[in-house]
Amino acid sequence: MKLAILGAGMIVKDFLIMVESIPEIELKAIIGVEQDLETMKELQTRYSIHAIYTDFDECLNNETIDTVYIALPNHLHYIFAKKALEKDKNVICEKPFTLSLEELSKLEELAEEKNVILIEAITNQYLSNYKMIQKDLSNIGDLKIIECNYSQYSSRYDQFKKGIILPAFDPKKGGGALMDINIYNIHFVIGLMGRPLSVQYLANIEHGVDTSGVLILDYGTTKVTCIGAKDSSADIRSTIQGTNGAIVVNGPTNMVRSYTKQAQTQAAEEFNYNVHEHRMYEEFKQFAKIILENNRDLARQRMQHSKLVMEVIDLALKSADLR
Missing domain, CATH: 3.30.360.10 (Dihydrodipicolinate Reductase; domain 2)
Structure with a gap:
């Protein structure tokens, strides 16, 4: 897996502590906003990340990257996942996958159209x-x-x-x-x-x-x-x-x-x-294998689970009159 990490917050720092234990994952890039530059440079040096980007579109044009890990605030998951899928990148997205089942279904259709892997990072x-x-x-x-x-x-x-x-x-x-x-x-x-x-x-x-x-x-x-x-x-x-x-x-x-x-x-x-002592190890070990083998069937199984969770979320929000 040739990975680009989207985000530079706490969960990314936690992920990077662990990822060195998975040799199948190559850290090709980290993407963030201008005010994250100093942090990203520190992370680049510490974890041997190949490149830094502040322009997501520019990063997506890098053909050596095959997968994007989206570790951004919840409301940004859909739009950035959509952009990555449109550029034929596999996508691993932090929970919650999206803010609604409707959004997730649209991403699922796009991933099927592009023949790429779309999967939710949910440790348990x-x-x-x-x-x-x-x-x-x-x-x-x-x-x-x-x-x-x-x-x-x-x-x-x-x-x-x-x-x-x-x-x-x-x-x-x-x-x-x-x-x-x-x-x-x-x-x-x-x-x-x-x-x-x-x-x-x-x-x-x-x-x-x-x-x-x-x-x-x-x-x-x-x-x-x-x-x-x-x-x-x-x-x-x-x-x-x-x-x-x-x-x-x-x-x-x-x-x-x-x-x-x-x-x-x-x-x-x-x-x-x-x-492994780190909660994210087993999921990313599995993600690397799924992407290496292009195991669409297993990715689809995981998608059905994620969609069911979003269905429950939609019903829960509706029952509490929350939007």
């Missing part, structure tokens, strides 16, 4: 611990209750209360607890359970944006709550309860560092199958 779907949880579900009997809580007080919330609206709390830029932090819980649940029968989002709304909320997903005999908060904190934990036992993930659903399984009559056991 690729972690070995998560894959083992999927297999272990059958060992805890009939599923009854799933509760995911990812609540983390945001320093930006203090600014928000003072009237300083940054992208994380700007509804026009895809901000809010559902799209920013609760979406990890949604991916976690959808990957286990599929499409719910109904969706309801009970949100705490301030100035038109959800600062926290409870998403309720009904699966008939299984009831699910996904809690996401940026205005308050609690123990970050997810629990899956079945008739024969429970699975508990301590920590956020984007990392799944380990999990505990407890049968009704047995002591709890902790498991950790992840192959």
Whole structure:
């Protein structure tokens, strides 16, 4: 994979710490705005990135680049993904893929037309611990209750209360607890359970944006709550309860560092199958393989999951009268 990185924020810096562990990925370029130049030069030197661009169109004309990783604020995902696809580049896009299912469907059609890979960077779907949880579900009997809580007080919330609206709390830029932090819980649940029968989002709304909320997903005999908060904190934990036992993930659903399984009559056991300490390693290792092999079938499978998540997001926003 000959990669161009679009963005120079915290997630890019975190990604670069890890990517040296994946020799299949060659860092061809980093793209940002003029005020990011100093930061990009530092990153270029530290991580041996071939080139720096402040003009995205110029970067896309570089024929040695085959893939663009979009790590920008939520509201910019669609337009920059579209530009990259139009130039026949594969696209890896950070969560949330887009701001609506309609936008994502348009990108999917364009990727099919251009015969390129389009895939969402969502860590938990690729972690070995998560894959083992999927297999272990059958060992805890009939599923009854799933509760995911990812609540983390945001320093930006203090600014928000003072009237300083940054992208994380700007509804026009895809901000809010559902799209920013609760979406990890949604991916976690959808990957286990599929499409719910109904969706309801009970949100705490301030100035038109959800600062926290409870998403309720009904699966008939299984009831699910996904809690996401940026205005308050609690123990970050997810629990899956079945008739024969429970699975508990301590920590956020984007990392799944380990999990505990407890049968009704047995002591709890902790498991950790992840192959790398960095949460992004397994997903980008898989992305490199998908792109190297041009595995369109697997990319399409991942797209169906991402579309289902966006479908749930659309329904949740509608139920809370959020736009």
